Amino acid sequence: MQLLLWLVRLCFGFRTFNMEALKAPGPILLVPNHVSWLDWLFVALCLEDDWRFVTSANTAETSWLHKKIMVNRRTFPIDPTSPYSTRRMAEYLATGGRLVLFAEGRLSRTGSLMKIFDGTGFLIHKTNAKVITCYLRGANRLLWARQTGRRFWFPRVTAHFSEVLTAPPTAGLSRKEARPRLTTWLREQMLLQQFQVEDQFGPKHLLAAIIETARQCPSKLILEDITFKPLTYRRVLVGTEVLAKAWKRRWARETANQKHPVVGVLLPNVNATPLTVLSLWSAGCVPALLNFSTGNAIMLACAQLAGIRHIITSRSFLEKARLDLSNLSTAGIDLVYLEDVRKEFGSMVKLTALVRQTCCLGAGLVPERSDRSDPAAILFTSGSEGVPKGVELAHGNILANIRQSLARLDFTDSERIFNALPLFHSFGLGTCTLLPLVRGLYIFLYPSPLHYRIIPEMVYDRACTVMVGTNSFLLGYAKRANCYDFQSVKYLVAGAEKLQEATATLWAQKFGLRILEGYGATECSPVISVNSMIEIRIGSVGHFLPGIEWKLEPVEGIAEGGRLFVRGPNVMHRYLNPDANAHFQELGGWYDTGDLGRVDGDGFLFLMGRLKRFAKISGEMVSLTAVEDSLAGAFPDLGLRCEVAIITRPDPEKGEVLIAVTNEPQLTVERLRTAIRAKGLSNLSVPREIQVIKEIPKLGTGKVDYRSLTALLASLPACDRVMAS
Numbered sequence: 001m002q003l004l005l006w007l008v009r010l011c012f013g014f015r016t017f018n019m020e021a022l023k024a025p026g027p028i029l030l031v032p033n034h035v036s037w038l039d040w041l042f043v044a045l046c047l048e049d050d051w052r053f054v055t056s057a058n059t060a061e062t063s064w065l066h067k068k069i070m071v072n073r074r075t076f077p078i079d080p081t082s083p084y085s086t087r088r089m090a091e092y093l094a095t096g097g098r099l100v101l102f103a104e105g106r107l108s109r110t111g112s113l114m115k116i117f118d119g120t121g122f123l124i125h126k127t128n129a130k131v132i133t134c135y136l137r138g139a140n141r142l143l144w145a146r147q148t149g150r151r152f153w154f155p156r157v158t159a160h161f162s163e164v165l166t167a168p169p170t171a172g173l174s175r176k177e178a179r180p181r182l183t184t185w186l187r188e189q190m191l192l193q194q195f196q197v198e199d200q201f202g203p204k205h206l207l208a209a210i211i212e213t214a215r216q217c218p219s220k221l222i223l224e225d226i227t228f229k230p231l232t233y234r235r236v237l238v239g240t241e242v243l244a245k246a247w248k249r250r251w252a253r254e255t256a257n258q259k260h261p262v263v264g265v266l267l268p269n270v271n272a273t274p275l276t277v278l279s280l281w282s283a284g285c286v287p288a289l290l291n292f293s294t295g296n297a298i299m300l301a302c303a304q305l306a307g308i309r310h311i312i313t314s315r316s317f318l319e320k321a322r323l324d325l326s327n328l329s330t331a332g333i334d335l336v337y338l339e340d341v342r343k344e345f346g347s348m349v350k351l352t353a354l355v356r357q358t359c360c361l362g363a364g365l366v367p368e369r370s371d372r373s374d375p376a377a378i379l380f381t382s383g384s385e386g387v388p389k390g391v392e393l394a395h396g397n398i399l400a401n402i403r404q405s406l407a408r409l410d411f412t413d414s415e416r417i418f419n420a421l422p423l424f425h426s427f428g429l430g431t432c433t434l435l436p437l438v439r440g441l442y443i444f445l446y447p448s449p450l451h452y453r454i455i456p457e458m459v460y461d462r463a464c465t466v467m468v469g470t471n472s473f474l475l476g477y478a479k480r481a482n483c484y485d486f487q488s489v490k491y492l493v494a495g496a497e498k499l500q501e502a503t504a505t506l507w508a509q510k511f512g513l514r515i516l517e518g519y520g521a522t523e524c525s526p527v528i529s530v531n532s533m534i535e536i537r538i539g540s541v542g543h544f545l546p547g548i549e550w551k552l553e554p555v556e557g558i559a560e561g562g563r564l565f566v567r568g569p570n571v572m573h574r575y576l577n578p579d580a581n582a583h584f585q586e587l588g589g590w591y592d593t594g595d596l597g598r599v600d601g602d603g604f605l606f607l608m609g610r611l612k613r614f615a616k617i618s619g620e621m622v623s624l625t626a627v628e629d630s631l632a633g634a635f636p637d638l639g640l641r642c643e644v645a646i647i648t649r650p651d652p653e654k655g656e657v658l659i660a661v662t663n664e665p666q667l668t669v670e671r672l673r674t675a676i677r678a679k680g681l682s683n684l685s686v687p688r689e690i691q692v693i694k695e696i697p698k699l700g701t702g703k704v705d706y707r708s709l710t711a712l713l714a715s716l717p718a719c720d721r722v723m724a725s
Contacts, residue, residue, distance in 0.1 A: 005045050012138075012157040016046050023048075024164045027093035027127050031120070032134035032159075033113055033190065034102040037144040039136055042159050043100060044074065052076040053100045054089065080105070086119045093127040103186065111140035111147040112410035113190055115534050121183035124167045125175065131186065133162040135193045137201065141216075149413025150216050150440070160197045165189060184535075184602060191407045192546040198403045199547075199569065204372035206395050206434060207281045209402075211237070211362030213440040218361050222437065224462075225270045225445040234357055236275060240365060241353040243279030246341050251285070251310070259284075260375050264303055264311035264333070265423075266290045268321070269445040272338055273423050274433055276312055281376070282365045288378035289424040291388070293699065296327050298388065302380050303333055305390045305576050310334045372396030378576065379426055379522050382699050390576030391522045400569035401525035402435045404545035408532050409491070411466070416442045416488075418464035420449040420473070426526035427495055432468050441466075449473045449702065456481030459489065466491040472702030475503045478510060486511045493518055493530065497703045498607065498625055502633025504538075517541050519607060523591050525570040529605045540604040545570075550605075551590075552597065557621035561598030561608055565590045596623075615648045615656040617684045624648070627658065627687075630679035631672065638664050644672075645696050645704045646687065647713070660687035661709060663695055 008014045022030070030051070032043055040053060057077040060070040071077050076092065076099060078085035093099060103120040104113070123129065140147055141155035168185055170178040203209040214233035224230040231239070247263070254261045263285045267273040280287045288306045290299050303311065311328065315337050318325065329335060356363055376395040380388040417436045421428030436443045444462045446455060449469065456477050459467060467489055469477070474494055486492075492507065495518040507513050518530030519541035531542035544550055547569055552562035567590045575581035584591070596608040609625035624646040631644045642664040651657040660672055673686045697708040 004041075008041070008045060011154050014042065014045075014157050014159070016159045016161070018161045018163070019046055021132050021161045021164055022046060022051075024130060024132070026096040026098040027129040028098050028132065028164070029093065029120075029123060029129045030098070030100045030132045030134060030161075031103050031186065031190065032100070033108070033136055033139075033194070034104045034106070035108045035111055035136060035140040035145050035147070036142040037107070038142060039102070039139060040069075040100075042136055042139065042157060043134060046159060046161070047100070049074070051098045051100055052092075054078060054102070056080050086122055090123055090126045093123065093129045107146040108140070109146050109148075110410040110412050111145070111149075112406070113187065113194065114410070116183050116187050116190075118179045118183050120186060121179040121181065122175070124182045124186070125170055125178040128167075131165040131167065131189070133165070133186075133190050133193050135160045135190070135197050137197055147412060152216075158201070160193065162189070162193050181602070187534075188543070188546065188603070195400075195403050195407045195546040198407075199400055202399070202403065204396065204399070205281075205366055205370040205374070206376055206399060206438070207240075207278060208362075208366045208370070209399060209438045210278070211365065213438060215361050217440055220440065221442060222440070223271055223274065223443055223445070226447055227270070229271070231271055234361065236278070237357045237362055237365065238350070238353045239275045240278040240282055241357065242345055242349060243275060243341070244282035244365070245349065246344055247279060247283040247285060250336070251283075254309075260286045262286045262288050262306050262308055262378060264288050264290050264306070264308040266292055266299075266311050266313040266317075266325075267338075267423075268317055268447040269419065269422060269428070270447065271445065272314070273445070274437065276338075277377070277423075277429075282367065284367045286375045286378060288390075289380075289429065291380055291422075291424040292321060292323060293422075294388070296324065299325075300327055300331055302388060302390065303328065304331070306378050308333060310336055312336045312338065314338045370395070372399065373573070375573070377429065379424065379429065381522050382703060389580050391572050392574050392576060393525050394573050397525045397570050397572060398430055398434060399438070400547065401430060401527055401545070402438050404547055404568075404570060405431065405435060405527050405530070406439060407546050408530060408543070410533065411439060411441065411491075413440060415466050415491075416444070416462065416464045417466045417468075418444050418446065418455075418459050418462065419468070420446040420451075420455055421468060421470075422449070425496070426522040427468060427520065430525055431495075431520075431527060450476075452476040452480045456485035460485040460487070463488045465489060466493075468493045468495065470494065470496040470702040471499050471503050472497065472698070474507065474515065475500070478503070478506045481511075483510050486513060489513060491533075492516065495520055495527075495530075498609075498629060500629050500632040505633075519605065521591070521593060523572045524566065524568075525572070527570075528566055528593075535604075537600075537602070537604040540600075540606045542605065543603050544605060550599070552599070555596060555611065555621075557614075558596060558608070561596055561606075563611060564593045564595050564597045564605075566593060567591065615658060617654050617656055617658075620682075620684055622658070622684050624658070626681065627676065627685050630676050630681055630685070631660075634675035634678075635664070635667065635671065638666055642667070643696050645706070645709060647706060647710055657689070658685070658687040659689045659691055659713070661691045661693060661696060661713065663693060665692045667692075 053075045055070040055075045055077050057079050060067045103116045105117050108114050138155045138157040143151050167182050218234045219232050221230040222233050265287045277287045372395050374395050375392050377393050379391050419432035423429045492513050493516045499517040504515050516531040520526035520528045529542045529544045549567045551565050554562045571591045595610050598606050609623040613624045615622045627646045635642050645661045647659050648656045676685050697705040699705045
């Protein structure tokens with residue numbers, strides 16, 4: 001055994017962590033993830049002789065070698081097709097036995113945790129056995145793994161054992177209820193361990209994490225935009241090095257005198273944008289991504305809030321977007337055009353960078369003394385209900401959220417991401433760009449999410465398998481797409497605004513696709529919870545990501561649920577706005593989402609709307625979001641373009657009244673009342689007024705701009721309103 005351990009350490013750099021937990025007495029169940037044929041070997045080298053592996057007696061008959069390995073004094077053979085097998089394991093555990101069980105029942109084909117059979121929950125419930133989870137890091141890259149994608153002869157493999165875990169009490173639950181509850185608990189513990197191990201032992205800087213993946217597949221096509229010129233990892237890092245040298249030369253004095261100077265980025269979704277972000281990190285700068293859809297006045301306010309002195313942009317982009325940045329120049333902000341920077345690159349500079357990145361990929365790109373607490377990006381909130389706030393996210397925040405998301409979602413190496421969300425949007429930057437760059441997935445960048453006819457064709461042409469969008473964008477694509485355009489899509493994730501039932505139904509009926517609704521905030525880097533292929537509950541926004549704590553504080557007038565607060569390694573360091581930051585720091589690491597929610601017994605989060613989007617009418621709390629959801633898609637005869645937004649105004653008798661704002665002049669209050677009652681809402685949810693406008697104002701993310709909408713209605717004469725009867 002010692003010789004075998006020595007060989008495994010030599011070949012795979014095998015190391016173990018927290019082996020002291022394995023000395024715990026039985027009954028105890030050790031549950032590792034199962035990603036390769038050699039998993040049993042890595043685990044067996046850590047165990048004492050009385051541990052026994054649960055194996056399949058049927059598989060043992062495959063060959064003499066299978067029988068030799070799977071039927072011996074260290075194994076516990078069972079017939080997985082027999083209902084008595086679980087009882088036999090329970091009887092063995094009840095006598096104080098110690099079992100190793102690969103609870104997934106098969107090798108993972110994705111490299112991620114697959115489903116866990118309910119029989120595991122039965123064992124824990126029946127025997128009150130303690131549990132130890134084991135995460136085999138790197139074993140999914142072995143040649144003896146079943147996942148598609150990158151595999152090697154001798155990857156580094158480590159075994160990480162958890163502390164001895166006690167299952168939550170199931171008193172009062174029937175066996176039928178306890179089994180899935182404990183199985184879900186075990187799965188959550190395994191996902192939490194995966195995240196914690198990856199976050200502890202993985203790179204601490206985003207650029208270092210991208211380089212680590214690039215070294216495994218330097219020639220993989222990773223990035224492509226509307227010009228159809230794909231970039232490999234090597235070309236991405238060559239461009240990063242060349243641009244970083246240009247920034248260091250331009251701002252040598254600032255980078256020397258200021259630890260993390262902030263540089264604005266005003267670019268669309270093209271290959272140059274992520275390269276610019278990576279190069280700014282390499283140069284020791286912090287990119288602040290500006291939202292060009294908000295208008296010049298707000299852009300200037302955001303730039304001044306972040307202390308931006310330089311903005312990287314493009315003449316071609318400004319011309320096509322018809323943006324005039326003269327007010328920024330007048331304010332003393334230096335505009336740096338990529339077209340001019342490219343002219344500074346001599347052939348020798350490019351050749352030197354190519355040679356360096358060919359000989360030693362990533363050499364010299366990560367700044368010295370980089371740390372996970374270093375600021376990575378400054379983003380600005382949507383401003384749908386007020387002035388945008390500046391959010392400073394650290395490298396550790398974004399990396400933690402990437403690793404949390406990858407634990408929950410079982411992406412494979414062959415996934416192809418379609419990203420039309422702008423990079424100034426937290427989902428566009430973190431989830432749709434940085435996550436695939438760290439994970440090693442192909443990204444297609446599209447410059448605008450508003451091209452409803454073109455985007456479905458691009459998804460079809462590029463055979464993309466993962467797509468993320470807001471409810472507004474997904475509804476627009478579904479209305480105009482051919483029913484075959486999304487045939488390659490496996491993962492369709494909705495976030496940033498409430499997914500409406502009409503949108504989910506349309507995608508299911510027209511394309512046969514189930515939308516996985518998620519929830520997040522810019523301040524949380526951004527994902528907080530998401531449904532997955534394994535764990536989904538319609539109407540919810542999924543389970544919280546591993547490593548995120550949550551609490552609900554009671555709200556007057558709300559009987560069930562409360563105001564949601566979250567805390568975790570993905571939560572931002574600070575706001576740039578002094579008042580907002582002072583309030584955030586007072587909460588001691590908790591982030592006040594401003595949303596009302598409830599969590600069911602299985603851990604699924606259901607959102608009830610933003611607290612600001614509730615009205616108090618005759619002493620009752622009415623959700624404006626729920627009213628809007630009841631009206632979405634309720635009037636098919638009025639056309640697909642019909643939209644309704646709900647706002648309020650003060651009322652001396654009832655406190656507040658609802659106003660329906662629509663772009664459809666044929667809509668009547670009676671039709672609104674019928675649709676709202678059909679969804680089971682009370683008469684208090686029926687608007688008393690209808691206001692017809694040409695177009696409901698939207699933000700760049702597709703969400704309704706309620707601040708602009710309220711201001712617009714305030715400027716209209718009262719006589720223009722259509723009063724309810």
